[in-house]
Amino acid sequence: MRFLVEIAIDLPPGLSTEERGRLAAAELERGRELRSASVIVSIWRVPGAPLRNVGVWEAPGATELHDLISSLPMFPYMRTNVTALADHPLDR
Amino acid sequence: MRFLVEIAIDLPPGLSTEERGRLAAAELERGRELRSASVIVSIWRVPGAPLRNVGVWEAPGATELHDLISSLPMFPYMRTNVTALADHPLDR
Amino acid sequence: MRFLVEIAIDLPPGLSTEERGRLAAAELERGRELRSASVIVSIWRVPGAPLRNVGVWEAPGATELHDLISSLPMFPYMRTNVTALADHPLDR
Amino acid sequence: MRFLVEIAIDLPPGLSTEERGRLAAAELERGRELRSASVIVSIWRVPGAPLRNVGVWEAPGATELHDLISSLPMFPYMRTNVTALADHPLDR
Amino acid sequence: MRFLVEIAIDLPPGLSTEERGRLAAAELERGRELRSASVIVSIWRVPGAPLRNVGVWEAPGATELHDLISSLPMFPYMRTNVTALADHPLDR
Amino acid sequence: MRFLVEIAIDLPPGLSTEERGRLAAAELERGRELRSASVIVSIWRVPGAPLRNVGVWEAPGATELHDLISSLPMFPYMRTNVTALADHPLDR
Amino acid sequence: MRFLVEIAIDLPPGLSTEERGRLAAAELERGRELRSASVIVSIWRVPGAPLRNVGVWEAPGATELHDLISSLPMFPYMRTNVTALADHPLDR
Amino acid sequence: MRFLVEIAIDLPPGLSTEERGRLAAAELERGRELRSASVIVSIWRVPGAPLRNVGVWEAPGATELHDLISSLPMFPYMRTNVTALADHPLDR
Amino acid sequence: MRFLVEIAIDLPPGLSTEERGRLAAAELERGRELRSASVIVSIWRVPGAPLRNVGVWEAPGATELHDLISSLPMFPYMRTNVTALADHPLDR
Amino acid sequence: MRFLVEIAIDLPPGLSTEERGRLAAAELERGRELRSASVIVSIWRVPGAPLRNVGVWEAPGATELHDLISSLPMFPYMRTNVTALADHPLDR
Numbered sequence: 001m002r003f004l005v006e007i008a009i010d011l012p013p014g015l016s017t018e019e020r021g022r023l024a025a026a027e028l029e030r031g032r033e034l035r036s037a038s039v040i041v042s043i044w045r046v047p048g049a050p051l052r053n054v055g056v057w058e059a060p061g062a063t064e065l066h067d068l069i070s071s072l073p074m075f076p077y078m079r080t081n082v083t084a085l086a087d088h089p090l091d092r
Numbered sequence: 093m094r095f096l097v098e099i100a101i102d103l104p105p106g107l108s109t110e111e112r113g114r115l116a117a118a119e120l121e122r123g124r125e126l127r128s129a130s131v132i133v134s135i136w137r138v139p140g141a142p143l144r145n146v147g148v149w150e151a152p153g154a155t156e157l158h159d160l161i162s163s164l165p166m167f168p169y170m171r172t173n174v175t176a177l178a179d180h181p182l183d184r
Numbered sequence: 185m186r187f188l189v190e191i192a193i194d195l196p197p198g199l200s201t202e203e204r205g206r207l208a209a210a211e212l213e214r215g216r217e218l219r220s221a222s223v224i225v226s227i228w229r230v231p232g233a234p235l236r237n238v239g240v241w242e243a244p245g246a247t248e249l250h251d252l253i254s255s256l257p258m259f260p261y262m263r264t265n266v267t268a269l270a271d272h273p274l275d276r
Numbered sequence: 277m278r279f280l281v282e283i284a285i286d287l288p289p290g291l292s293t294e295e296r297g298r299l300a301a302a303e304l305e306r307g308r309e310l311r312s313a314s315v316i317v318s319i320w321r322v323p324g325a326p327l328r329n330v331g332v333w334e335a336p337g338a339t340e341l342h343d344l345i346s347s348l349p350m351f352p353y354m355r356t357n358v359t360a361l362a363d364h365p366l367d368r
Numbered sequence: 369m370r371f372l373v374e375i376a377i378d379l380p381p382g383l384s385t386e387e388r389g390r391l392a393a394a395e396l397e398r399g400r401e402l403r404s405a406s407v408i409v410s411i412w413r414v415p416g417a418p419l420r421n422v423g424v425w426e427a428p429g430a431t432e433l434h435d436l437i438s439s440l441p442m443f444p445y446m447r448t449n450v451t452a453l454a455d456h457p458l459d460r
Numbered sequence: 461m462r463f464l465v466e467i468a469i470d471l472p473p474g475l476s477t478e479e480r481g482r483l484a485a486a487e488l489e490r491g492r493e494l495r496s497a498s499v500i501v502s503i504w505r506v507p508g509a510p511l512r513n514v515g516v517w518e519a520p521g522a523t524e525l526h527d528l529i530s531s532l533p534m535f536p537y538m539r540t541n542v543t544a545l546a547d548h549p550l551d552r
Numbered sequence: 553m554r555f556l557v558e559i560a561i562d563l564p565p566g567l568s569t570e571e572r573g574r575l576a577a578a579e580l581e582r583g584r585e586l587r588s589a590s591v592i593v594s595i596w597r598v599p600g601a602p603l604r605n606v607g608v609w610e611a612p613g614a615t616e617l618h619d620l621i622s623s624l625p626m627f628p629y630m631r632t633n634v635t636a637l638a639d640h641p642l643d644r
Numbered sequence: 645m646r647f648l649v650e651i652a653i654d655l656p657p658g659l660s661t662e663e664r665g666r667l668a669a670a671e672l673e674r675g676r677e678l679r680s681a682s683v684i685v686s687i688w689r690v691p692g693a694p695l696r697n698v699g700v701w702e703a704p705g706a707t708e709l710h711d712l713i714s715s716l717p718m719f720p721y722m723r724t725n726v727t728a729l730a731d732h733p734l735d736r
Numbered sequence: 737m738r739f740l741v742e743i744a745i746d747l748p749p750g751l752s753t754e755e756r757g758r759l760a761a762a763e764l765e766r767g768r769e770l771r772s773a774s775v776i777v778s779i780w781r782v783p784g785a786p787l788r789n790v791g792v793w794e795a796p797g798a799t800e801l802h803d804l805i806s807s808l809p810m811f812p813y814m815r816t817n818v819t820a821l822a823d824h825p826l827d828r
Numbered sequence: 829m830r831f832l833v834e835i836a837i838d839l840p841p842g843l844s845t846e847e848r849g850r851l852a853a854a855e856l857e858r859g860r861e862l863r864s865a866s867v868i869v870s871i872w873r874v875p876g877a878p879l880r881n882v883g884v885w886e887a888p889g890a891t892e893l894h895d896l897i898s899s900l901p902m903f904p905y906m907r908t909n910v911t912a913l914a915d916h917p918l919d920r
Contacts, residue, residue, distance in 0.1 A: 001154060031642050032642060040642070043640045044554060045641075045890075047910050048894060048898075048908035049908050062231040063179045063231070066178040066229055066232060078233070080233050082232045086153075086157070088596050088597050088605055089597075090595055095599075096228070096238060105565075106565060135272045136186060136269035136272050137272050137273075137339075137342055138270070139279075139338040139358050140281060140283075140341065140345045142346075142351060142352055146267070148226070155599070161600045170600070170602065172601050175238070176231060178230070180228050180239075182219045183219075191416075198381060245362075246277060249415050262417070263417070264415075264416035266359075266416045267358075268337075268360040270339040280412070308458060311458050319459065320455065321457075321526055323542050324465060324540035324542045325539070362413040364412050364421055364423075366396070366399050366411055381749075429546075431547045433546070434546040438786075444786055446786065450543075452522035462780060488826070500826070504822060504823065505822040505825075506819060508649060508724035509724050543790070550764070555691075565657075613829045613889075613912075613914075614830075617691050618689055621691070630692070636831070636889075636912040638889075639891045646798075646872060676918060686884070687916045688915065705797075706737060706821055709822070726819075727818075728798035728801075729798055729872035730874070732871045732872050732881055739875075748841045798875040802875040811878060815877070818874075
């Protein structure tokens, strides 16, 4: 099943540059794993905003989707909007 | 899989009292079928509003959920908000 | 009487990992008590968000509901939206 | 139990002046009954708007409140916002 | 003249438990004075939220109302929404 | 007492050009009376919008303000936002 | 260049069932053309709503995208939200 | 002085195709006049929406701007948002 | 030219009581200058809120208005909403 | 391709006056480069707000636009809203 997942990340102001770097590297690595496992089917940046993206995710259901999103290192700092997607007649 | 489904219905002003009555009867009948099939797991009225309800629906996925909701006779007049629900740790 | 209760929790950034752990454990324990007392009739996670849930609560009235919600350890950090629920004709 | 009830009424443009007059008279009469039965505990106009009011209603629960509000003749044309009210420490 | 006053309070995260306690006690005391002087005509908690209330206040005008609300110790931390109330035909 | 009054008018599409003209003339005439009686203390157009204005009104209270606004011929088609104004320290 | 395109369609209440059918057939046919030309890269229904979809479109720029969307027969009845999409680091 | 002017037009459903055509032609003609007089300094379509544009207008003040916008034939059907623009340090 | 200026001020929590006092005194002094220079034509408090006001300002244009508002000592902490005002037919 | 870019900047409260000064100088310098390279085609201040601007940017696509905006030193503190702009018939 497909989900439209919009993610905006607000890192806490207290983080040091080092911690931000480490977090960004870990986020990218975990993102790559989800991408090559085709969990993240497609993903784009919302242009102009520091840390906002919109993507199409594949998961058996909402519970599994939650576990997959929450496996991202920046999860504690995310505001997320999830829309379950239904097949469109053009694809049936 | 469970979905939180919020439905608000705006019947067009041009409908005659008869047509409204027929539509309401058909809606109730189809609702009963979905209720006894446990597709509509639970449903409540949002108090004070003519035609607004909130319910928990069960469907294999978003595509099937769409087909089930669109089987309701008042579907063309609905504004609907769907939230896919994930299991809570209290229930795991 | 039933209430739809939507809860979003924003823990203050200054909390140590230890304090968060202790708070999470206490929250889960109090949640289990409310769940087995059938105060929390059903509860789900809103997927993708760190600490957001939606549930159906049972309480004699709004005053008792407030006392029950405020008995949760994370209460000071909650933004909550409560909708009093009326019986739906399908259940009458 | 007390509820804060905000009501905004949009009469359909097709109503004749006569029908509006009849509807307004019926609304006032039913309002008076609810007022003297202390169902409507207090009620005010939101100033400057054609048909908007805010009131405190008394009802055993949300189901009864819905039945009481829907007994008003202008109910089909209402947008309503209901907030269940809990006792305040100043009144305990 | 009557006003509908909705108050939401966000205490700053840096306050110690002691300071919060002192502030809460002072708030309750000043609230009691306003209540027994019939400035606060009625007041309820919005259920489920840490510090939100809705009340009906009596004051000669908006300037006096501002002075009365700002006499509350938690005033610096309030977001407030005020609606001037007009008499309803049911009460004329 | 002063009120900030924002008015947006949506004339029903069914009105003939004649009826619109008559209504506009009557609105202007009643507006002039309220203006020279210093009920409307000041008034401006919100630029670019067909029928939107913002003004400062003087009335003893919200009930009188409602009666004054509702004396305008276009009142049935208004969406209005009223803010009761308190004296500013710069004017005390 | 990719665009996230959210479309909600409100057909006017005056349309006959026949006209709606003809319009729906024409919309589907034009949609198929855009789909097989890979202008519509992917498309889903937002579940539960009569005529809402979200899709990823490919066009050289915003001007061409506008021309493509406006080639759909239901275009006059659309509310549309377009987000230009930037490549995500996971895809670079 | 410059203004950012966002315009969305909702033509009434009752207009015939002929009337729409005449109105569109008149709108384009008046637009061309404003464009060559450098009143409309620049203008773009918001892509995907039937009749939405955003432009930069030049006018001595808000009163003149209102007169210029209201000289457009579709003015009665416009919702408009105007932002007065101040010089940016990059241009001083 | 006239502008409707709505200002809400959020002082940072870290300010000491002394700094707040100094800032408030400086704000009042600069406000008095703008008031007696008839830059601030009229100003009111939005009642019940710590630091919110609405006023009518006079300035040759938006650039000068920006410079005048930014001359207030609390400017760095302001959220401001500016509406350029056009003359109303009642005043022409 | 043109984009309407609205930028609001919230500097973290912890920044020293020196750091703010350095950041502002660097922002202005990078802004000048983008301005003379005609990447920023036009830009204005939204009057009355500390750090808000609206501008028209030129970039081959959304990916390049993102890289250009993120080259500004204050990028980490920006909330940005981007609208891809389509040619208007007046300019074709």
